[in-house]
Amino acid sequence: xxxxxxxxxxxxxxxxxxxxxxxxxxxxxxxxxxxxxxxxxxxxxxxxxxxxxxxxxxxxxxxxxxxxxxxxxxxxxxxxxxxxxxxxxxxxxxxxxxxxxxxxxxxxxxxxxxxxxxxxxxxxxxxxxxxxxxxxxxxxxxxxxxx
Numbered sequence: 001x002x003x004x005x006x007x008x009x010x011x012x013x014x015x016x017x018x019x020x021x022x023x024x025x026x027x028x029x030x031x032x033x034x035x036x037x038x039x040x041x042x043x044x045x046x047x048x049x050x051x052x053x054x055x056x057x058x059x060x061x062x063x064x065x066x067x068x069x070x071x072x073x074x075x076x077x078x079x080x081x082x083x084x085x086x087x088x089x090x091x092x093x094x095x096x097x098x099x100x101x102x103x104x105x106x107x108x109x110x111x112x113x114x115x116x117x118x119x120x121x122x123x124x125x126x127x128x129x130x131x132x133x134x135x136x137x138x139x140x141x142x143x144x145x146x147x
Contacts, residue, residue, distance in 0.1 A: 001030040002050050002147040008037040009055030009067025009102065014132060015091050018124070019054040021133035022089065025140040031147065039070040044079050050147060051086035051115070053106045054136075057093075061101025074109040082114030087143055088121035089136055095127060118146045 004026055010016040016037055023033040036043055044051075058064055063071055073079060090103025100123050107121060122139040124132045 001032065003032040003046065003048060004034075004050045004052055004147070005043070005046075006033065006035045006052045006054050007039055007043075007067065007070055008035060009053075009064035009070075009106075010037065011056055011058050011064045014126075015054050015056040015064070015089075018089060018091065018133050018136045019052075021137045022052070022054065022140040025137045026144055029141075029144050031144065037066055039067065039073070041069075041073055041077065044073075044081070047080070047084060050118070051084065051110065052089065053086065053103065053110065054089040054091075055102050055106060056091040057096075057098075057100060057102040060096070061092075061098030061105075063102045063105065067102075067106070071106060071109060074106075074113060078113060080113075081110060084115040085118050085147075086110050086115045087118050089124070089139070090121055091124045091126065091132060093126045099125075119143050
């Protein structure tokens with residue numbers, strides 16, 4: 001089983017709710033999961049830990065404030081992520097320009113450091129779902145088979 005750190009970017013709490021549902025799904029399958037909604041330097045020390053970025057979008061596809069420290073760490077400190085496995089859950093609203101840009105930005109930043117994405121990102125469009133946590137749990141069931 002894998003150790004997974006879910007790094008959360010959330011403004012209204014929906015991404016955190018999604019992260020909690022995914023954590024429950026992964027834990028039920030025997031994985032060790034921790035949710036990190038307050039990233040600090042040093043939180044990436046366990047090179048065996050799989051990263052799962054779960055973020056909403058703000059404004060024009062901007063990053064939520066609580067995940068900005070993670071992004072800045074990636075862009076400024078260049079942590080050793082080469083070969084590290086990760087996934088992405090991206091929550092947005094397709095009625096806005098730059099739909100799901102925050103997740104795309106973080107996906108690119110992690111990949112630029114040599115990390116290897118597991119599976120395809122989950123993009124949850126608030127226009128087309130009433131239960132993002134359930135959608136994410138279904139995705140996590142499939143994603144976990146790749147761990």
